[in-house]
Amino acid sequence: MGEQISTHKELEKTILVGLRTPGITHQLLEEYLDELAFLAETAGAIPVKRYTQSLPMPDNKTFVGRGKLDEVLEGVKVYEVDSVIFDDELSPSQLRNLEGLLKVRILDRTNLILDIFAKNAKTAAAKTQVELAQYQYLLPRLTRMWTHLQKQRGGIGMRGPGEKEIETDRRIIRDKITKLKQDLVKIDKQKSTQRKNRGKMVRVALVGYTNVGKSTLMNTLSKSSVLAENKLFATLDTTVRKVVVGNLPFLVADTVGFIRKLPHHLVDSFKSTLDEVREADILVHVVDISHSGFEQQIDIVNKTLQELDKTEKKMIMVFNKIDAFTYTPKDDDDLTPMNQENYSLEDLKNTWMARDLDTVFISAKNKDNLNDFKELIYNEVRTIHTARFPYNDFLYPNISLDDLEVSGEE
DSSP states (O other): OOOOOOOOOOOEEEEEEEEEOTTOOHHHHHHHHHHHHHHHHHHTEEEEEEEEEEOSSOBTTTBSOHHHHHHHHHHHHHHTOSEEEESSOOOHHHHHHHHHHHOSEEEEHHHHHHHHHHHHOOSHHHHHHHHHHHHHHHGGGHHHHHHHHHHTOOSTTOSGGGGSOOOOOHHHHHHHHHHHHHHHHHHHHHHHHHHHHTTTOOEEEEEEBTTSSHHHHHHHHHTOOOOOOSSTTOOOSOEEEEEEETTEEEEEEEOOOBOTTOOHHHHHHTHHHHHHHHTOSEEEEEEETTSTTHHHHHHHHHHHHHHHOOSOOEEEEEEEOGGGOOOOOOOTTOOSOOOGGGOOHHHHHTSHHHHHSEEEEOBTTTTBTHHHHHHHHHHHHHHHHHHHSGGGGGGSOOOOGGGOOEEEEO
């Protein structure tokens, strides 16, 4: 029998580089690099080494200092990596200098996220939005990108515009950006028409940091099959489902997850996706309570929402993944202050989050406490629905948890 030829594509190896500037603790920097590692793995790379440095501000030529750069160069040779990924957006000159010194592909956080979006874009709308964001990122970096386009190399950061032709003339790129913006205007009009055709049904939008379980909750609530994976940005296209809880119909939208330092190119180009957030009557903020940095994730989502929409909306906080939540009880003689690891789930339920907001603690995966969430969402939707259609109030009485059956459709 002849030797079998493996068709498995070998994952590329990469090095991660992060900078600790004033205001960033060592622990926070490690959390940032953990997230960068997750992004790299989602894009199809294996992080084999990470380097960090403390500086008052990034070096304007090479991001990190020359001594640290020498360490990174040594790591590139020892580990034979294909790329080096920096946890911040690099300037065109920094990219050019780093590539010249390290002799491997250089990616920054923005380029990595754009690559994942390109990988996950399925619909014409998402593909157009991603391509626009990629060209906007590419335009100021044309000098540096010449070498990429000439060599036509594959790998992370090379999906999309960089793979097609050597079209790096600024006029051509600007023409493409103009054309893509025109295409998005048409797409926005189509989306707007679709939203108008839904009538005045109450709209609920699931929002939250990426990979917190929004799609799993969507599937559970609407009995649908939205893609739910343990990957960042697995959901890219907004999915809208009609849901009926008890006898009350409303719409639920599963939106793209937010993330720290979400590239402004994406915020601009994904306007039609984010319109589902703007036009929602109720926002359901889903939080992964098992994540060590969930409070920072809450802050990032809240700040992003403020940038998107200044209007006050009803907010429901859903702390998900209680099945994965763990804590370490503190010894009675331990005099150190309490920290997040020492709080039990019951402790968290008694914090400001549970007192000041409509809050539920659930496991969408195991369907724990879902009746509490159904009751809460039913009551909030009913309040808005009966104000909008007062003559139908008798159709939607206060009902018990046992009556809260759910059905859903596209």
